[in-house]
Each structure stands twice: as C-alpha cells, then as structure tokens.
Amino acid sequence: MCQDMMRAEVWLQDSLDDQVGIEALARRMGYSSSQIRRRFRHCFGLSPGAYRDRLRLEKAARLLIHTPMDVNRIAGACGYRNHSAFSRAFQRRFGRTPRQYRRCLRLNLARRRKAATPFAYQVRELPRRKTVLTRLYRPARPLEDLRDWQRHAQGAEVLPASLAAAPPIAIYHDQPLEGALPRLDLGVELDIAAAGLALPPNFRTQELPAQAYACVPLTHPGQLDEAMLFMSGRAVSGDGEPLSGEAPQLLQQAETLELRIPLL
The missing domain is CATH 3.20.80.10 (Regulatory factor, effector binding domain)
Structure with a gap:
C-alpha cells in the first residue's frame, strides 16, 4: 500500500462530516487534484470522492442500526446537508430507504441475539x-x-x-x-x-x-x-x-x- 495514499485514506475517514473538497486533500498531500485522484484510484480502485461517499454511507448504516439518532441528524453527521440527497444515495447503496434499513437490520439483530453466546461486560x-x-x-x-x-x-x-x-x-x-x-x-x-x-x-x-x-x-x-x-x-x-x-x-x-x- 502506498504510504501517502494510506494517509489520504485516513484523512478522508476523519473528515466525513466536513464539506472540504478533494482539493484540500491534494494541498495537504502536496499533489495536484488530478494526481491525487489518479494515485488514490490506483491504490483503492475508487476516486477519493467516491471512496468518501462510501465511507459516509457505511457510517450512516452503523448509526441507523446501533443508535436512536433520527435520520436527519444522521445525515448531517455523515456530511449530508440535504436529507433527500442522503436518502437517495443510501437507497442506491443498500437497496432500502434509511428507515427501512434501520427497521430490517435491527429486527435481524434482535433475532440473532437469541442464539448468540452471552458475554459478561x-x-x-x-x-x-x-x-x-x-x-x-x-x-x-x-x-x-x-x-x-x-x-x-x-x-x-x-x-x-x-x-x-x-x-x-x-x-x-x-x-x-x-x-x-x-x-x-x-x-x-x-x-x-x-x-x-x-x-x-x-x-x-x-x-x-x-x-x-x-x-x-x-x-x-x-x-x-x-x-x-x-x-x-x-x-x-x-x-x-x-x-x-x-x-x-x-x-x-x-x-x-x-x-x-x-x-x-
């Protein structure tokens, strides 16, 4: 793995709720925007923007499953300022609306928990x-x-x-x-x-x-x-x-x- 692109990927993960563009990442890494896109795609198979979008939606999925946060707040926490855009992107990625996904996955977890090995904590x-x-x-x-x-x-x-x-x-x-x-x-x-x-x-x-x-x-x-x-x-x-x-x-x-x- 390219060490500089590892740093770029960590930066993308840490800025999911931010609106800064890929140009800011390029300046941080000392590359042009076209260079960072080309090198990042070579390492990860996706452009930096597409990769961050996927990270945002996976964070949203975790929050929907495991927290009581409402959908609007989750959208904002994952970098979306428009609820409709978030819902459309989420449905394209996971095949369900955010509310449908939450209901289905939480029910599935509750069912699986009945057969799960108990742990003290x-x-x-x-x-x-x-x-x-x-x-x-x-x-x-x-x-x-x-x-x-x-x-x-x-x-x-x-x-x-x-x-x-x-x-x-x-x-x-x-x-x-x-x-x-x-x-x-x-x-x-x-x-x-x-x-x-x-x-x-x-x-x-x-x-x-x-x-x-x-x-x-x-x-x-x-x-x-x-x-x-x-x-x-x-x-x-x-x-x-x-x-x-x-x-x-x-x-x-x-x-x-x-x-x-x-x-x-």
Whole structure:
C-alpha cells in the first residue's frame, strides 16, 4: 500500500462530516487534484470522492442500526446537508430507504441475539488516551494473538524501543457492520502525556477521546464477532446501552484481552 495514499485514506475517514473538497486533500498531500485522484484510484480502485461517499454511507448504516439518532441528524453527521440527497444515495447503496434499513437490520439483530453466546461486560468511563497505529487493508492473515501484532505491521521493527512495553491495541473499522470496507488499525496504546516520538512513515499517532465503553473480557480475538453480535443485539432489543457505531477496540494487557465498544 502506498504510504501517502494510506494517509489520504485516513484523512478522508476523519473528515466525513466536513464539506472540504478533494482539493484540500491534494494541498495537504502536496499533489495536484488530478494526481491525487489518479494515485488514490490506483491504490483503492475508487476516486477519493467516491471512496468518501462510501465511507459516509457505511457510517450512516452503523448509526441507523446501533443508535436512536433520527435520520436527519444522521445525515448531517455523515456530511449530508440535504436529507433527500442522503436518502437517495443510501437507497442506491443498500437497496432500502434509511428507515427501512434501520427497521430490517435491527429486527435481524434482535433475532440473532437469541442464539448468540452471552458475554459478561462492564460499562466504564475511560480517559483520553494516545495510540500509535498503522493501518492494514484486507489483512491476509487473521489476528490470532494481539501480542504478535508486529508480525502483521510493516515497519514495526523500527519503532522506538520505548513502545516495546506498551499494551497492543487493534481498532476494527469494519465492525459492527458486515460488508464494510475492511480496515484494521494495529499498534499500541500510550499514556496521553507521551510525545516526541519518531515514527516510521506508515505509522501515526491518534488520540482516543474520553468516552463510555462496554468492556468485554475475551479469551482470544476470534471471539470478536460473537461478542459484537451479543452486545449489538442487547442494545437494539432495549436490554443494554446503545452503541455509538464507532469502531470497537481490542486491547491486550499482560494476559488480559478486552474488547471495548464505544457507547453513546
């Protein structure tokens, strides 16, 4: 993956609710608009604008499924200023209106929850945290042990030695929505005061905000889908806290593996 286009893709993800055009991305990356479109399409198979539109609609789908937000508010949160344009784009992408999609997917989750494996969890308010991450697209190998994350991440061997003892973290951007663009961030979690790190080009720092999470202990990463199904089903059935639709995090601390699902 082209490192500069990875940075471009992350920028598109982080600006879904913004109206800035691709020209702003081109200036940020030091390319012309035509160059950024050509290079981005070569890496991802879509133009930057089409890719961001798809990310917006997938974010909207997560919010429709997992939150009680009304459709107008969801449209605005996903960068749409016109409700009709949002509804048309959503129906083209998913084959249903936003309200039909919400009703169908929430009913399906509630039904599937009845057969899901139950998981214990706690709701905790977590403080701001800093992470050092790299992004993987369509990972070739399943993540069987988070402590072995460096084997999956190009350039991890030249990270600063001070990060060696930091707890590994994975952020799953294709959860909790089946069929989303498969993106996985891998790296480590740091104290918020950490600064001045010299990182390889394909790594970045990212701050995680203070937020409430449903914290689910797991025995191995393969339980992620089961745990997400159980927690999502609880939420849409009214038996648990509504999820925010944001990407869940998997954190390894010593022998403890914990799934952290952001809540509203």
